[in-house]
Amino acid sequence: MTAQGRQRRGQALLFDPLTTKGTAFSQQERRDLGLLGLLPYAVKTIADQVAHSYAEFSSRQDDLDKHIYLRGLQDRNETLFYRLLSDHIEEVLPIVYTPTVGDACRRFSKIYRRPRGLFISYPDRDRMREVLRNRREQQVDVIVVTDGQRILGLGDQGVGGMGIPIGKLSLYTLIGGIDPARTLPIILDVGTDNVDLLHDPQYLGWRHRRISDEDYYAFVDDFVTILHEELPDVLLQWEDFATAHALPLLKRYRNRLLTFNDDIQGTAAVALGALHGAVGVAGRPLSQQQVVMLGAGSAGIGVLEMIRQQMVAEGLSETEAAERIWAIDINGLLTDDRADLSDAQRRFAQPASRVTGWDGRGLADVVRHVDVGILIGLSTVAGAFTEEIVRMMAAKTDRPIIFPLSNPTSRAEAHPAELDEWTDGRALIATGSPFAPIRHGTYPIAQCNNVYIFPAIGLAVTAARASRVTDAMMRVAATTLGEASPALHGAGQPLLPAFADLPEITTRIATAVAVQAVRDGVAPAASDQEIAETVRRARWTPDYQTHQPPEATSPALSGEK
Ligand code: NAI
Numbered sequence: 001m002t003a004q005g006r007q008r009r010g011q012a013l014l015f016d017p018l019t020t021k022g023t024a025f026s027q028q029e030r031r032d033l034g035l036l037g038l039l040p041y042a043v044k045t046i047a048d049q050v051a052h053s054y055a056e057f058s059s060r061q062d063d064l065d066k067h068i069y070l071r072g073l074q075d076r077n078e079t080l081f082y083r084l085l086s087d088h089i090e091e092v093l094p095i096v097y098t099p100t101v102g103d104a105c106r107r108f109s110k111i112y113r114r115p116r117g118l119f120i121s122y123p124d125r126d127r128m129r130e131v132l133r134n135r136r137e138q139q140v141d142v143i144v145v146t147d148g149q150r151i152l153g154l155g156d157q158g159v160g161g162m163g164i165p166i167g168k169l170s171l172y173t174l175i176g177g178i179d180p181a182r183t184l185p186i187i188l189d190v191g192t193d194n195v196d197l198l199h200d201p202q203y204l205g206w207r208h209r210r211i212s213d214e215d216y217y218a219f220v221d222d223f224v225t226i227l228h229e230e231l232p233d234v235l236l237q238w239e240d241f242a243t244a245h246a247l248p249l250l251k252r253y254r255n256r257l258l259t260f261n262d263d264i265q266g267t268a269a270v271a272l273g274a275l276h277g278a279v280g281v282a283g284r285p286l287s288q289q290q291v292v293m294l295g296a297g298s299a300g301i302g303v304l305e306m307i308r309q310q311m312v313a314e315g316l317s318e319t320e321a322a323e324r325i326w327a328i329d330i331n332g333l334l335t336d337d338r339a340d341l342s343d344a345q346r347r348f349a350q351p352a353s354r355v356t357g358w359d360g361r362g363l364a365d366v367v368r369h370v371d372v373g374i375l376i377g378l379s380t381v382a383g384a385f386t387e388e389i390v391r392m393m394a395a396k397t398d399r400p401i402i403f404p405l406s407n408p409t410s411r412a413e414a415h416p417a418e419l420d421e422w423t424d425g426r427a428l429i430a431t432g433s434p435f436a437p438i439r440h441g442t443y444p445i446a447q448c449n450n451v452y453i454f455p456a457i458g459l460a461v462t463a464a465r466a467s468r469v470t471d472a473m474m475r476v477a478a479t480t481l482g483e484a485s486p487a488l489h490g491a492g493q494p495l496l497p498a499f500a501d502l503p504e505i506t507t508r509i510a511t512a513v514a515v516q517a518v519r520d521g522v523a524p525a526a527s528d529q530e531i532a533e534t535v536r537r538a539r540w541t542p543d544y545q546t547h548q549p550p551e552a553t554s555p556a557l558s559g560e561k
Contacts, residue, residue: 007550010034017078018181021544024049032549046544049077050084057084063100068111070096071104074170075114078180082542085174090499093171093451094434099408101167102152108160109197109204116166117185119159121206125219129226141182141462142235143227144168147190149210149242153408158192159205164240168262168454175502176455176510177539178462184234188223190216220249228257235461235469237262237454243298247344258461260469266450266457267299268306269478270496271405274430274448275307275374276482277495281428282399284373287314289324292372293348294363294413295379295406296329301344303376303405306478308347309471326350326370329379332361367392374401377413378432381406385414387422394423405432405448416445428487430495446487446496453477456506460513463538464523464531473516480512481505511535 013033014020021029023044030036044052053073060066070092074081085092094100104111120131148161165185172178191208192198198207211219227236238249238261250261260266279286291307293300304325311321327334327348334345337352358365366372367389375393377384385404394400400423404413412431417438419427425439430446437444456477457469466473484505486493497505514531517523526534 007548009550011038013547014038017074017076019545019547020077020079021046021547022049022077022080024544025547029547033547046080046083046542049080050087053080053084054088063095064103064107064111066095067100067104068113071166072113075116079542079544082170082173082180085170086503086542089174089502093499096170096174097167097451098152098449101163102154104167105148105151105157105160105163106154108157108163109200109202112204117162117187119162119187119189120223121189122191122208122211122215122219123206125222128222129230132226132230135184137181137184139182140184140231140234142169142172142178142237142458143184143186143231144172144237144239145186145188145223146239147188147241147245148192148205149240149245151240153411156192156194156197156210158194158197158203159187159189160197161240162187168237168239171451172455172458173540174455175451175506176459177503177507177541178455178458179540182462188220190219216245217248224253224257233258233465233467235259235458237458239263246298255468258467258469260457260474262450262454264298264302265306265469265474266453267448268302269453269474270448270450270481271303271376271403271430272306272310272475272478273452273481274403274446274485274495275401276479277446277485277487278374278399278401278428278430280482280485280488281495282373282397282401285314286374287311287316287321287324289373289401290326290370291324291374291376292326292328292363292366292370294328294375294377294381294384296327296334296345296348297378299405300327300329300376300378301348303378304348305344306471306475310475310478313475322348323350326366326372328361328363328366333366335361364389364392371396373397375403377404377406379406379413380411381413382411383414385419387418390414390419390422390427394426399426399428401428403430403448405430407432409433409435428495443492444494444498446494448496451499451502452481452496452505453509455502456509456513459506459510459535459538460517461523463510463535464514464517464526466514466517466523468517468520468522470517470520470522472520473513473522476512476516477509480509484508507535507539 057069060069144165146161146164148157151157151161169183169185173180189206191210193210197203236259253259293304308321334349335352336349372393402419416429416435419429420438430448434447435445484497485495487495511532515528
């Protein structure tokens with residue numbers, strides 16, 4: 001039984017999305033559980049129901065309509081929802097999550113049907129514990145929380161940001177096998193600075209400007225403290241916070257509870273995973289590469305931090321690793337004579353003495369002077385990887401590794417087809433947004449989608465009962481993903497696996513991460529074999545349970561939860 005062992009009957013059973021089977025209740029169950037007459041006579045299998053729902057889904061023309069249909073199905077019957085998703089994973093991923101979920105966030109108040117998760121609104125701040133205790137299920141393994149301020153590339157969406165935790169947790173279940181009854185989406189509604197929303201009569205959030213930073217951090221601190229008292233073992237994943245808040249929050253809480261920020265750490269791990277595959281094909285390890293990063297914002301710095309750690313894990317000293325990393329932002333190369341760098345950026349500043357005599361400090365200058373093997377873009381600057389720069393790089397290395405990772409597609413630093421042409425097919429490419437296969441549809445391009453990592457982290461910490469997410473756990477996730485790179489096994493293959501293979505690869509990644517958690521001393525001791533078994537058993541699958549009639553005499557089993 002999925003819904004934390006509760007025993008229900010009649011209407012309560014039929015209308016509980018976690019326990020219902022709809023028309024798949026057998027005649028025996030209908031008689032035993034007070035369902036007689038509540039359903040049409042025919043008994044369907046889950047396969048019949050999936051076929052029916054998929055036909056309905058397919059009849060919707062518009063992606064947002066499809067999203068709304070699936071969200072409705074999720075609210076009616078979660079088992080069926082996840083079975084449909086599992087059977088059509090490649091097709092439904094972009095509907096349940098990016099890019100369609102962005103539209104769903106923008107139109108959240110217009111398409112709102114039924115509540116899901118928790119809305120922790122600033123005016124209710126004195127009753128935060130009560131809000132948390134009103135959650136659907138008492139036991140929770142994974143929470144995704146946002147404050148809606150930086151939703152994908154769409155900026156401040158206020159309460160509409162709730163679409164993101166809901167969508168993301170669907171993927172924790174679909175890919176990572178987290179029991180849907182044990183997931184909880186949360187939005188911290190601290191107002192919005194989106195003027196259109198403030199003036200929209202349909203807006204469902206707290207109609208107020210965002211609160212001051214002082215009030216904000218106090219509010220988040222209350223949230224984390226009370227949450228930790230209520231659910232000390234839960235994984236808290238931060239999602240789509242504004243850059244200015246994301247890093248301070250992660251820094252503040254990462255050593256105090258089981259938590260990680262997917263935009264920072266998940267992005268870095270996926271990029272590192274794709275890099276593993278790429279350097280394997282190129283035949284030159286990461287620690288022997290020169291890396292150039294265009295963009296030194298939260299995503300760029302997060303990726304560089306993980307690259308640096310990996311170089312050190314491969315045997316370089318901190319200084320040797322730093323010497324191989326060249327970061328460029330809107331003002332040019334990060335050098336130690338610049339006064340405008342944050343502490344996090346300063347870690348990647350090159351000594352100014354290394355660049356004396358250069359004509360300039362832009363991307364073209366760096367590529368001209370440095371033996372660059374890896375070029376990554378997280379700058380939001382469309383077309384920044386010009387033909388001249390790419391050809392210059394391709395002249396220095398056999399297999400240039402080029403990742404234009406900025407989203408959305410319109411902001412990508414280069415189009416994969418251009419990179420392929422300018423390097424005579426030698427470039428090893430991964431992108432941030434999805435691109436159609438190149439070379440007349442024969443060569444699929446890897447998309448650095450965080451879905452390759454976060455469900456595995458959720459499964460690993462849940463199965464291993466880990467208390468922290470360490471950097472080493474994130475790196476192991478990346479290397480294990482990299483080892484599964486199809487490009488290592490044949491020319492013309494992408495750097496990252498197909499989405500349809502994700503559940504199986506996720507189990508592998510989760511096992512490696514759980515083993516690392518034990519090694520790092522943040523999970524109870526267990527052998528590698530035991531961990532592999534526990535991870536496999538921890539996976540929830542979308543199958544209907546056979547319902548037994550509740551024993552009316554036992555108080556523990558009667559009625560409501
Ligand atoms: P951000 O705004 O924090 O950082 C942007 C950086 O680019 C800044 O350092 C800025 O100085 C630099 N930049 C801007 N114009 C430039 C120019 N003309 N030349 C050189 N540098 C320039 O943004 P954030 O959050 O770091 O995101 C950057 C991009 O990465 C976005 O497009 C975002 O969608 C994408 N992203 C992709 C992910 C993925 O592929 N999985 C995950 C997270 C972010």
